[in-house]
Amino acid sequence: MTILHLIAAELRRLTATPMAKLALVALMSVPVLYAGLYLWGNNDPYSSLKDVPVALVVQDTGATLDGQPINYGDEVEKQLVADAAVGWVPTDADSAESGVRNGDFDFILTIGPDFSTALTSTTTDTPEQGVVTLTTNDTNSYLASTIAGQVAAKVRASITQEVGQKAALTLLNGVAEIRTNVVTAADGANQLATGTAQAASGADQLAQGATSAASGAQQLSDGLAQLQSQTAGLPGQAAQLNDGAQQIAAGNAKIAQVSSQVSTATAQAAADVPIVRAQIIQQLQAAHLTEAQINQVLSVLDPLGTDVQNGNTKVQEANAQISQLASGSAQLAAGTSQLAAQAPQLTSGIGQLAQGAANLAAGNGQLASGATTLADGVDQVNTGASQLASGLTSGLDQIPDQSTDVRAALAQTISDPVALDTSAVTAAGSYGAGLAPFFISLAGWIGIYALFLIVKPLSKRALTAIKKPLRITAAGWLTPAVLGAVQMTAVFGIVTLALGYRVENPWAMLGFMALTSATYATIILALNILLGSVGQFLGLVLMVLQLVTAGGTFPWQTLPAPLQALHHIFPMSHAVDGIRQLMYGGNLSLAMNDVVFLLCWLAGALIVSYLGARRMTQRRTLRDLRPSLIG
Secondary structure (H helix, E strand, C coil), rough: HHHHHHHHHHHHHHHCCCHHHHHHHHHHHHHHHHHHHHHHHCCCCCHHHHHCEEEECCCCCCCEEEEEEEEEHHHHHHHHHHHHCEEECCCHHHHHHHHHHHHHCCEEEEEEHHHHHHHHHHCCCCCCCCEEEECCCCCCCHHHHHHHHHHHHHHHHHHHHHHHHHHHHHHHHHHHHHHHCCCCCCCCHHHHHCCCCCCCCHHHHHHHHHHHHHHHHHHHHHHHHHHHHHCCCHHHHHHHHHHHHHHHHHHHHHHHHHHHHHHHHHHHHHHHHHHHHHHHHHHHHCCCCCCHHHHHHHHHHCCCCCHHHHHHHHHHHHHHHHHHHHHHHHHHHHHHHHHHHHHHHHHHHHHHHHHHHHHHHHHHHHHHHHHHHHHHHHHHHHHHHHHHHHHHHHHHHHCCCCHHHHHHHHHHHHHHHCCCCCCCCCCCCCCCHHHHHHHHHHHHHHHHHCCCCCCCCCHHHHHHHHHHHHHHHHHHHHHHHHHHHHHHHHHHHHHHHHHCCCCCHHHHHHHHHHHHHHHHHHHHHHHHHCCCHHHHHHHHHHHHHHHHHHHCCHHHHCHHHHHHHHHHHHHHHHHHHHHHHHHHHCCCHHHHHHHHHHHHHHHHHHHHHHHHHHHHHCCHHHHHHHCCCCC
């Protein structure tokens, strides 16, 4: 019998009855159902997170920022509900607590009453962290707790970015205001430096003027001291002068009185001259003197009358002068009296003036010294003002001049300084597609393992009849290998057509899947030939070991060291890697390495199977004759 005859005979046996056909179809469907249902159920679980019920408890009482009320808790609640990353359900603390315990909620996110107060405390001297409390219950779902941690981390990052942006913008606005103030201060400092320079020049002039004033005041003090010394006897001299003036005034008054009497007498005499002349004429006429005689007598008397009148005129003039002299001497006496009375005050005033001049000289000396000190101080102030102006101008260059838009953009960058720019050498496309290589490989093993529940590893009739171990071994392997290839084709159809996963190298992947199934078939064939039912059971154990070590979910580097060693040995690890490379469009050379590794397993298992078949053609053991525990 040829290999094809042996395969056909086995297939006829597997389809001999309706129940056998049903069993074959059912077992052939196992990998399709396993891979298809699992990948379908986990195709894109993250898109359904919005259906995961999560309690959102906001207890924030708000705070005040820059004089305006603010409530970050309410803002976060509105943002989370609007984003709908999960099924947020705003509720109170008691309802959330009971809900997470009885499974109504998968986890709780609580924003406490001091949340806004803590976030706004960055503007105070006692800053605090805002606290968001995450409450989970692993009895609801451990993965839900894991998702809760990721959600809480995203919420924290979002809050941190928003608050950080506002804080950064406040800081930048403060820096901008500081810059404006520094500009004003720099201008003021420049003006101050200019003013202090002028003040320094004025202070120098003041010092020079004060020195000159001190010298002049000293000269004035010396002169007044000399004047005081020279006028010390003035009151006595003025008193003596007043005494003499009083005596002269009294004498002149007496002379004026006598002169007035004389003046009156001479005036009377002058006034009587015409009367006496007329009386003399009457008397002469009474005496019967002739006109000539009378004229002769009058010629003698008339000159005397003229002399009397002339003398009266001189006396009147002298009397007027004596009166003026008496009046002047009286005025002089009054003036000397006032002089004598005021001379002590004048002397005292000169003394006070001299003392004041001395004090002025001393004060001007101090003023000159102070002015010199002031000039030195103003020079130092001018130097400091110049340094201040220079420092402010230099510092101003270190403070960026930014517009409102630039500050807003900079605050955004400060709050979120790192952008994650992802690039992928290859991409699975979805969560389900990421798991597909692992579950395809695992489904292949499960499919072959199930087939060996009804497929005979070797035909004992053929072993006895033809005794061709190589031919029998090849037929025993090819039967499940062909059926496995059909299984893998069906799984490939489910993956590409039903689930719609993209495959970069479809034909190569389909061939690799068939090779993987064929390799599994040789391994389980060898175990059955060598150990019978025990080998079949070891196939199950081997599947469990490979499920753990294949690295289909977490990276294999996370495994314990002994399991990492098994990862490099077992065929399923290379099957997963090869399907990944071909499905995602990865490195084909690595896929070829996986092909070589699987071929080595296939060849090794075939050799072991052949050796077992050859032994059975030569001799049988009691175990070979005992019926299989499986069927």
